Amino acid sequence: MAFLDFVPNLGRRVLLTIPNLGAATRFLLRSLVAVLNRHFSIQQLLKQVYGFGVRSLLLMMIAAFFTGMVLGFQGYYALVRFGATSALGTLVALSLLRELGPVLTALLFAGRAGSALTAEISSMKATEQLSAMEMMAVNPFAWVVAPRLWAGIIVVPILCVIFDLVGIFGGYLISVPVLGVDGGTFWAQMQSNVTFSGDILTGLFKALCFGLVVTWIAAWQGYAAQPTAEGVGNATTRSVVTASLAVLGLDFILTALLFT
Amino acid sequence: MAAEALVELENVHFSRGPHMVLAGVDMRISQGAIVSLMGASGGGKTTMLNLMAGTLAPQSGRIRVAGQDLQALDFEGVYRLRRRMGMLFQHSALFTDFSAFENVAFPLRRHFRLSESILRKLVLMKLEAVGLRGAAGLMPAELSGGMGRRVALARAVVMDPMLIFYDEPFTGLDPISVGIIATLIRRLNNALGATSILVSHDVQETFSIADYGYILAGGKIIAEGSPAALRASDSELARQFLGGQPDGPVPFHYPAKDDYATALTGSVAAGEVI
Ligand SMILES: Nc1ncnc2c1ncn2[C@@H]1O[C@H](COP(=O)(O)OP(=O)(O)OP(=O)(O)O)[C@@H](O)[C@H]1O
Ligand SMILES: [Mg+2]
Numbered sequence: 001m002a003f004l005d006f007v008p009n010l011g012r013r014v015l016l017t018i019p020n021l022g023a024a025t026r027f028l029l030r031s032l033v034a035v036l037n038r039h040f041s042i043q044q045l046l047k048q049v050y051g052f053g054v055r056s057l058l059l060m061m062i063a064a065f066f067t068g069m070v071l072g073f074q075g076y077y078a079l080v081r082f083g084a085t086s087a088l089g090t091l092v093a094l095s096l097l098r099e100l101g102p103v104l105t106a107l108l109f110a111g112r113a114g115s116a117l118t119a120e121i122s123s124m125k126a127t128e129q130l131s132a133m134e135m136m137a138v139n140p141f142a143w144v145v146a147p148r149l150w151a152g153i154i155v156v157p158i159l160c161v162i163f164d165l166v167g168i169f170g171g172y173l174i175s176v177p178v179l180g181v182d183g184g185t186f187w188a189q190m191q192s193n194v195t196f197s198g199d200i201l202t203g204l205f206k207a208l209c210f211g212l213v214v215t216w217i218a219a220w221q222g223y224a225a226q227p228t229a230e231g232v233g234n235a236t237t238r239s240v241v242t243a244s245l246a247v248l249g250l251d252f253i254l255t256a257l258l259f260t
Numbered sequence: 261m262a263a264e265a266l267v268e269l270e271n272v273h274f275s276r277g278p279h280m281v282l283a284g285v286d287m288r289i290s291q292g293a294i295v296s297l298m299g300a301s302g303g304g305k306t307t308m309l310n311l312m313a314g315t316l317a318p319q320s321g322r323i324r325v326a327g328q329d330l331q332a333l334d335f336e337g338v339y340r341l342r343r344r345m346g347m348l349f350q351h352s353a354l355f356t357d358f359s360a361f362e363n364v365a366f367p368l369r370r371h372f373r374l375s376e377s378i379l380r381k382l383v384l385m386k387l388e389a390v391g392l393r394g395a396a397g398l399m400p401a402e403l404s405g406g407m408g409r410r411v412a413l414a415r416a417v418v419m420d421p422m423l424i425f426y427d428e429p430f431t432g433l434d435p436i437s438v439g440i441i442a443t444l445i446r447r448l449n450n451a452l453g454a455t456s457i458l459v460s461h462d463v464q465e466t467f468s469i470a471d472y473g474y475i476l477a478g479g480k481i482i483a484e485g486s487p488a489a490l491r492a493s494d495s496e497l498a499r500q501f502l503g504g505q506p507d508g509p510v511p512f513h514y515p516a517k518d519d520y521a522t523a524l525t526g527s528v529a530a531g532e533v534i
Contacts, residue, residue: 039370128353134315135349136367136419137342143370 037142048151068170089190092171106210110243114218118239121222152215160207272321283479299476346416
């Protein structure tokens with residue numbers, strides 16, 4: 001019974017999302033081209049880059065450190081059976097660079113900076129700040145939305161690089177001093193097996209896409225929110241949930257497309 | 261009214277979905293006047309201001325501001341026109357992450373390249389005019405409702421607009437602040453040579469400063485004229501509104517599909533006494 005309800009419900013949900021998708025896409029395009037508007041300012045952009053960075057940096061580093069250490073343990077456990085612990089450096093690095101770095105960076109960014117962005121834009125809407133801006137002939141897309149969107153696109157790959165580096169360091173700490181893998185082999189293997197274009201660039205490309213998608217969803221949810229206190233709360237929750245699922249779904253698509 | 265019209269509305273219709281908000285409104289607002297717009301809550305007054313500012317577009321009818329047809333203007337044209345308009349919002353709408361000073365400076369910074377010293381002078385002059393020069397450094401969260409309203413007023417007029425909209429500037433203020441704001445509206449209108457459109461429920465205060473008034477009911481203008489003429493009007497609608505009687509031609513209720521008894525009980529047989 002519940003299942004029979006589930007199918008039409010799902011259908012209705014999908015149908016309801018389609019017009020929203022159109023509006024959200026128009027919103028994205030308007031925000032992206034708003035960099036050309038004379039009210040777009042580089043200072044605003046840098047302020048947002050700094051804000052996003054400061055908000056997420058420590059969180060990212062802690063998460064990366066633990067992730068790297070766990071990778072060291074689990075990788076060792078798997079490789080030691082084949083007597084292949086010399087490949088541990090490669091395993092840690094590839095897991096982080098190709099997959100865990102971009103995905104976890106984006107998920108943490110969605111939870112930390114993305115939710116704050118949705119709350120900020122939706123409360124600006126609820127308190128008529130966006131309308132006031134429009135009344136003062138300042139395009140809110142150029143002044144508010146575009147700097148935040150571009151900042152997200154810029155910041156997520158940078159955070160991802162930091163995540164990768166700290167993660168690899170965490171993996172090293174567990175592999176070499178704790179589990180006794182040879183340090184020279186750890187780095188040498190990593191160096192000869194990780195390729196710049198195949199592994200590093202693929203990971204950064206993913207991070208760039210995730211940065212765009214997370215910031216887009218966060219800004220759109222804020223912009224489309226009901227202009228009430230309750231609407232702000234709902235939009236914030238929806239922003240994190242939607243952005244996280246979108247990152248995981250998109251990760252699958254990108255991995256499949258870029259898989260070589 | 262001999263003066264030239266700054267704002268003209270011709271047979272303007274506007275609806276929100278199935279709900280008709282404005283059903284054919286005509287208005288002619290003279291340059292330099294303070295014009296009051298009164299009407300029941302939810303009657304479409306804020307909507308009307310938004311139409312005149314071009315933030316909403318009517319389904320039919322024409323709106324002309326300063327001789328330009330808003331419907332014929334492109335995005336840029338509307339924005340250019342808006343630089344000469346100011347609006348005081350119903351809830352102040354100050355930017356919460358800027359100080360009072362930066363709020364007032366915002367439009368100047370965005371539209372002009374001014375030296376910091378000239379900008380400072382202009383902003384402090386406007387803050388002085390609303391009596392809040394001393395509060396320039398405070399953040400919006402540190403201002404009381406009335407102070408916030410006055411900062412928003414300074415911001416609305418900092419570009420020396422030709423047309424100023426006031427959306428319920430008196431609500432929620434103590435009688436002294438109401439008097440101060442009313443005097444300010446009059447003073448600013450005269451000093452800037454601007455035209456002001458004032459939405460308010462406060463009949464006394466509004467009529468003390470307005471040159472002309474419109475009363476909106478049921479999506480139409482039901483009465484217009486000078487305050488004295490409106491007071492003397494023998495229109496039952498106008499008298500009900502200005503006198504504040506709950507019963508009369510203007511319905512207090514938003515139209516509902518079913519009657520109250522049905523809504524309360526789910527369904528009620530015709531004629532049943534509850
Ligand atoms: N964003 C919106 N979406 C849908 N309907 C709206 C919206 N804004 C206003 N309305 C509807 O339009 C009508 C007119 O609203 P408006 O805000 O213009 O009234 P008002 O005269 O300013 O009332 P008040 O004196 O209470 O401020 C109302 O019936 C309201 O339900
Ligand atoms: Mg209103």
